[in-house]
Amino acid sequence: NAGVTQTPKFQVLKTGQSMTLQCAQDMNHEYMSWYRQDPGMGLRLIHYSVGAGITDQGEVPNGYNVSRSTTEDFPLRLLSAAPSQTSVYFCASSYDRYSYEQYFGPGTRLTVT
Amino acid sequence: QQPVQSPQAVILREGEDAVINCSSSKALYSVHWYRQKHGEAPVFLMILLKGGEQKGHEKISASFNEKKQQSSLYLTASQLSYSGTYFCGTRIHNTNAGKSTFGDGTTLTVKP
Numbered sequence: 001n002a003g004v005t006q007t008p009k010f011q012v013l014k015t016g017q018s019m020t021l022q023c024a025q026d027m028n029h030e031y032m033s034w035y036r037q038d039p040g041m042g043l044r045l046i047h048y049s050v051g052a053g054i055t056d057q058g059e060v061p062n063g064y065n066v067s068r069s070t071t072e073d074f075p076l077r078l079l080s081a082a083p084s085q086t087s088v089y090f091c092a093s094s095y096d097r098y099s100y101e102q103y104f105g106p107g108t109r110l111t112v113t
Numbered sequence: 114q115q116p117v118q119s120p121q122a123v124i125l126r127e128g129e130d131a132v133i134n135c136s137s138s139k140a141l142y143s144v145h146w147y148r149q150k151h152g153e154a155p156v157f158l159m160i161l162l163k164g165g166e167q168k169g170h171e172k173i174s175a176s177f178n179e180k181k182q183q184s185s186l187y188l189t190a191s192q193l194s195y196s197g198t199y200f201c202g203t204r205i206h207n208t209n210a211g212k213s214t215f216g217d218g219t220t221l222t223v224k225p
Contacts, residue, residue: 035215042115042200042215043155058212090154100145102213104154 002026004105006091012111013081021076021108023091029103030096032074033058034066036087037107043090049074050097081112114139116203118216125191125223133186133219135201143204144177144184145213150197158186158199188221196223 007022025032033048035058045058049068063085065077074093078085088109092102116137123131135144143162147155161177161184174187188195198220202213 040217042217043202045212045214048212059214100143100160101157104156106154 004091004093004103006089006105006108008108009106010109012113013078014113015081015083017081019078019081021078021089021091021110023074023076023105024072025074025091025093025103026072027093027095027103028071029093030071031099031102032068032091032093033102034064034074034076035090035092036060036085037090038087046076046089078110083112086110086112115214116144116201116216118199118201118219120219121217122220123222125221127193127223127225128190131188131191131221133188133199133201133221135184135186135203135216137182137203139182139203139205141177141179141182141203141205144175145202145204146173146175146184146186147200147202147215148197149200149218155200191221191223193223193225196221 004025030051034046035043037043044060046060046064047066049055052068052071055066055068068074088107090107091105094102116135119134145160146158148158149155177184198218200215200218202215204213
């Protein structure tokens with residue numbers, strides 16, 4: 001199993017550009033989520049999904065969109081990048097919404113200039 | 114409401130013990146602990162549930178004081194491999210799982 005994979009690993013964007021961060025898992029997990037981690041800080045939940053076709057907002061959803069058309073994939077779209085979105089983005093998955101153990105991907109380091 | 118972790122940083126020698134605390138102003142259903150090594154993704158350590166049930170798979174122990182809404186992570190006889198940043202995550206109830214709120218982390222450095 002590859003676990004949770006994320007692409008790209010690094011990305012530099014200019015203010016106003018849009019892009020999609022990819023996340024995929026091969027564990028047949030129902031639950032997937034996106035977090036951002038700013039330097040020296042904890043993880044902030046952006047959006048999450050409890051199953052294909054179902055998504056909901058986390059703590060810091062503004063400026064981000066998600067969709068979940070398949071169990072495996074959960075892309076995160078930045079609509080119009082801003083310097084405040086410079087961060088490391090982690091995707092995570094767990095067996096279902098009640099599972100406590102989340103498996104994290106390797107992260108995407110995003111810089112917005 | 115974000116949980117508060119203390120201390121922010123700890124420096125130890127190999128073999129010494131450490132305690133990391135995680136406090137919440139809200140009544141908690143569960144507390145979970147993760148460790149993140151520099152430049153890597155967080156890795157799950159253990160979960161503590163209201164009522165005392167504890168699940169984990171590392172040789173690290175923890176407690177959950179429901180009266181104080183506080184959890185403590187105990188690292189005994191620390192090894193170099195224990196170095197990293199420890200995060201606690203909290204859930205207020207189990208019905209809307211997924212909405213875990215994380216603290217800002219405690220950085221543990223173990224020196225030879």
